[in-house]
Amino acid sequence: MEEILLNKPGKKIILLGNEAIVRGGLEEGVNFVSTYPGTPASEIGNIFNQIAKKIGVYFEFSTNEKVALEAGIGASFAGLKTLVAMKNFGLNVALDSLLPFCYTGTKGPAVIVVADDPSCHSSAQSEENSRFIAETAHIPVLEPSDPQECKDFVRLGFQISEKYKIPVIVRTTTRVAHQKMPVKFDKITRPGNGVGKFVKEPKRFVTLPPRVLEQKKELLEKIEKIREFSEKSKINFQSDKKNALAQKFPMGIITSGISYLYVMEALKELNLSLPVLKLGFFYPLPEEKIKDFIKNFKKVLIVEELEPYLEREVERLAKDINPKLQIFGKTLLPETGELKPEQVILALAKFTGKKYKKLPITSYQLPKIKHLPRFCPGCPYWSVFAAVKKVAPKDTVFGGDIGCYMLAGTPAIAAQDYLSAMGSSVGIAHGIARTVKKQKTITFIGDSTFFHAGIPALINTVFNKSNPLIIILDNGTTAMTGHQPHPGTSVRTDSEYKFEWDQRDKSLLSPPLRSEEGDPSSLETKERPLQIEKIVAGCGVKNLKVVNSFDLKAIEKAVEEFLPKKETSVIIARGICALLRKHLPK
Amino acid sequence: MAEFNLIINGVGGQGLITLLRIISLASQKEGYDIKTSELHGLSQRGGSVEVHIRFGKKIYSPLVPQGKANLVISLELQESLNGLHYSSPKTHFLINQYKTPTFTKDLSEKEILGIVKKISKNLFLIPASEICQKELGSEVVAGIYLLGLAFSKKLLPLKSDSIISAIKKIIPEKYRELNLKAFELARQSFSSKNLGG
Numbered sequence: 023m024e025e026i027l028l029n030k031p032g033k034k035i036i037l038l039g040n041e042a043i044v045r046g047g048l049e050e051g052v053n054f055v056s057t058y059p060g061t062p063a064s065e066i067g068n069i070f071n072q073i074a075k076k077i078g079v080y081f082e083f084s085t086n087e088k089v090a091l092e093a094g095i096g097a098s099f100a101g102l103k104t105l106v107a108m109k110n111f112g113l114n115v116a117l118d119s120l121l122p123f124c125y126t127g128t129k130g131p132a133v134i135v136v137a138d139d140p141s142c143h144s145s146a147q148s149e150e151n152s153r154f155i156a157e158t159a160h161i162p163v164l165e166p167s168d169p170q171e172c173k174d175f176v177r178l179g180f181q182i183s184e185k186y187k188i189p190v191i192v193r194t195t196t197r198v199a200h201q202k203m204p205v206k207f208d209k210i211t212r213p214g215n216g217v218g219k220f221v222k223e224p225k226r227f228v229t230l231p232p233r234v235l236e237q238k239k240e241l242l243e244k245i246e247k248i249r250e251f252s253e254k255s256k257i258n259f260q261s262d263k264k265n266a267l268a269q270k271f272p273m274g275i276i277t278s279g280i281s282y283l284y285v286m287e288a289l290k291e292l293n294l295s296l297p298v299l300k301l302g303f304f305y306p307l308p309e310e311k312i313k314d315f316i317k318n319f320k321k322v323l324i325v326e327e328l329e330p331y332l333e334r335e336v337e338r339l340a341k342d343i344n345p346k347l348q349i350f351g352k353t354l355l356p357e358t359g360e361l362k363p364e365q366v367i368l369a370l371a372k373f374t375g376k377k378y379k380k381l382p383i384t385s386y387q388l389p390k391i392k393h394l395p396r397f398c399p400g401c402p403y404w405s406v407f408a409a410v411k412k413v414a415p416k417d418t419v420f421g422g423d424i425g426c427y428m429l430a431g432t433p434a435i436a437a438q439d440y441l442s443a444m445g446s447s448v449g450i451a452h453g454i455a456r457t458v459k460k461q462k463t464i465t466f467i468g469d470s471t472f473f474h475a476g477i478p479a480l481i482n483t484v485f486n487k488s489n490p491l492i493i494i495l496d497n498g499t500t501a502m503t504g505h506q507p508h509p510g511t512s513v514r515t516d517s518e519y520k521f522e523w524d525q526r527d528k529s530l531l532s533p534p535l536r537s538e539e540g541d542p543s544s545l546e547t548k549e550r551p552l553q554i555e556k557i558v559a560g561c562g563v564k565n566l567k568v569v570n571s572f573d574l575k576a577i578e579k580a581v582e583e584f585l586p587k588k589e590t591s592v593i594i595a596r597g598i599c600a601l602l603r604k605h606l607p608k
Numbered sequence: 609m610a611e612f613n614l615i616i617n618g619v620g621g622q623g624l625i626t627l628l629r630i631i632s633l634a635s636q637k638e639g640y641d642i643k644t645s646e647l648h649g650l651s652q653r654g655g656s657v658e659v660h661i662r663f664g665k666k667i668y669s670p671l672v673p674q675g676k677a678n679l680v681i682s683l684e685l686q687e688s689l690n691g692l693h694y695s696s697p698k699t700h701f702l703i704n705q706y707k708t709p710t711f712t713k714d715l716s717e718k719e720i721l722g723i724v725k726k727i728s729k730n731l732f733l734i735p736a737s738e739i740c741q742k743e744l745g746s747e748v749v750a751g752i753y754l755l756g757l758a759f760s761k762k763l764l765p766l767k768s769d770s771i772i773s774a775i776k777k778i779i780p781e782k783y784r785e786l787n788l789k790a791f792e793l794a795r796q797s798f799s800s801k802n803l804g805g
Binding site: 034036038061062064065143144168196197200201202203204280283284286287290291362363364367381386388389390391392393394395396397398426429432433434504 | 619620628629632633636641642643644645646647648653654655656667668669670671672673674675684686687689690692693696708710711712715723726727
């Protein structure tokens with residue numbers, strides 16, 4: 023990790039896409055970084071968490087992505103260079119604050135990294151394509167293909183933001199964020215003293231009608247200026263200039279992001295030479311450059327993952343310049359799931375009419391093996407789910423939420439009847455509990471997820487009087503994304519974080535279980551400045567118990583006591599994550 | 609060598625990403641272009657994991673295209689089947705004789721090897737976890753042991769100096785000796801008795 027701080031221009035170091043994003047920020051002299059962890063963006067926060075103090079950058083894990091973005095907006099308004107990172111679903115959470123940020127524009131430059139996850143390798147709720155945000159928010163979106171471009175595009179994003187006073191999104195996907203290659207280093211810029219100053223400019227920072235409509239007009243004008251920049255930008259380039267200029271080819275390919283690498287691989291595999299237009303800008307698109315590229319073609323292939331955003335744009339532009347152009351894209355490539363190089367090879371073979379020999383492997387029916395992930399040995403969730411399932415009536419509705427405990431949906435546990443977005447288990451449980459008559463509703467929500475989006479929903483169950491049993495699984499960390507701290511863990515840096523655990527009630531750290539139920543307050547972690555039980559009580563919940571996650575009897579008893587209640591009940595099951603326990607000083 | 613394509617698969621927690629880091633650093637030392645792909649997140653919790661490592665003169669895709677793997681190293685027996693997608697009759701398989709339950713439908717060793725052999729006869733089954741547990745007191749280094757075997761059998765076109773120096777650079781001091789021993793143990797066992805299946 024120290025390598026990321028090496029100030030040796032010209033040196034090539036193997037970096038993960040997310041590490042290269044951090045490096046890009048450091049080379050631009052970023053001052054202020056905020057995030058909520060989410061794969062495939064998590065490493066960006068993890069690395070800043072480790073190096074921030076050393077290099078003089080402010081870093082925080084915020085309670086959710088909306089708050090992370092708002093922190094970044096504030097820092098930008100105060101003139102600082104700001105980076106905010108999140109996964110695609112985080113962008114949905116942040117959306118409400120993102121649009122006005124595009125209207126007000128930036129003071130200090132701001133880059134927002136958004137990581138999509140085609141094929142849902144680490145995403146439960148949907149196969150989201152964040153490209154939709156470009157047209158909605160009128161925000162420039164850059165799409166790197168590899169770690170080198172991750173670094174370069176973050177830097178370019180800051181430069182565009184600085185010049186045009188607008189936030190810029192750098193959109194990655196799993197195979198970009200978790201790709202490694204040697205990345206060429208440039209000089210690190212020291213971030214200065216990091217002290218901002220808010221200069222009052224109400225015309226700029228206040229979005230209130232009628233000013234907001236003027237701001238929209240200004241924003242659209244800005245985008246047209248950035249489009250001119252995009253037209254000239256080297257990150258929208260033709261891979262094979264000589265051939266393309268000669269216009270010997272009746273066809274070409276337009277692509278961006280990870281798909282560009284598969285296109286180049288496919289051309290090599292098929293021994294083809296075709297003009298390729300590689301777009302680093304997704305928005306605003308260099309329309310003239312695209313028109314110039316397609317104007318003399320008979321046909322063009324658009325290679326992009328998920329929904330056909332580029333394809334539709336090319337269709338629109340072709341109407342103008344080359345109405346007879348045949349446009350291929352989703353007719354040859356899938357709209358669901360990430361692309362694989364072999365799919366692009368086949369699509370390209372079909373597109374060009376080049377014969378491609380079928381691999382011998384494709385004639386076999388190959389069995390697929392899938393090792394299901396499961397709770398780790400020593401995980402506190404094993405006992406919680408076992409106890410709850412033992413005493414809950416058969417037709418109980420079990421709500422799931424986002425975290426390791428999603429594994430309750432695997433056949434071995436089978437205690438998850440619905441699963442949606444962060445924090446939604448509680449909101450949905452309210453709707454179910456308000457509606458069903460005899461069935462009981464029990465939801466599970468993790469500690470970090472509770473802070474992220476569970477609290478407003480909990481208040482709603484109390485305010486609108488429904489009676490789900492909400493079980494908060496408090497393992498003292500954001501486990502699934504790599505053990506990031508959250509407001510219930512009180513501290514921010516890695517070393518302090520570990521220290522905190524060392525100071526805690528030792529009885530919680532190790533099975534065997536406590537035999538007596540004990541006073542719930544004895545399980546309180548007094549060092550925590552934000553105690554979940556106090557928040558829950560403050561929300562007006564009367565039926566509240568804190569239990570040891572390893573104490574099956576206590577959990578069973580609490581569930582039996584609370585299930586008949588007519589009001590909202592909350593059980594906080596507290597027990598440390600097994601992986602975290604392994605790293606604690608003995 | 610135009611390019612070398614390697615798939616390593618297993619289950620979360622077997623140290624696949626450490627192996628990826630060692631091999632990519634070793635190939636960088638030898639002047640190759642490199643692309644790799646890995647997955648993070650819930651897959652760590654005992655689920656199927658697969659990493660891709662490609663090195664050569666010029667590499668574009670971080671994913672190994674279908675049928676193009678030169679070598680598949682499987683740290684878990686059943687996972688070797690997931691390597692078949694990337695394989696051809698020329699592909700070599702180095703398989704750890706170590707099995708963890710899938711919690712769906714498990715296949716027997718005989719069934720698995722039968723299927724792999726339909727695609728490629730170049731198959732080596734080695735009880736790497738057992739050997740490492742017995743000889744070094746830790747099965748965690750089974751991956752490094754298999755890396756040592758791949759090198760000794762000339763299935764991986766990298767020099768021992770580059771691999772050893774990459775291990776030294778990447779493995780924290782506390783575990784460095786253990787990992788170097790596992791690599792060395794594989795080389796010795798290869799020269800003393802020609803392991804293989």
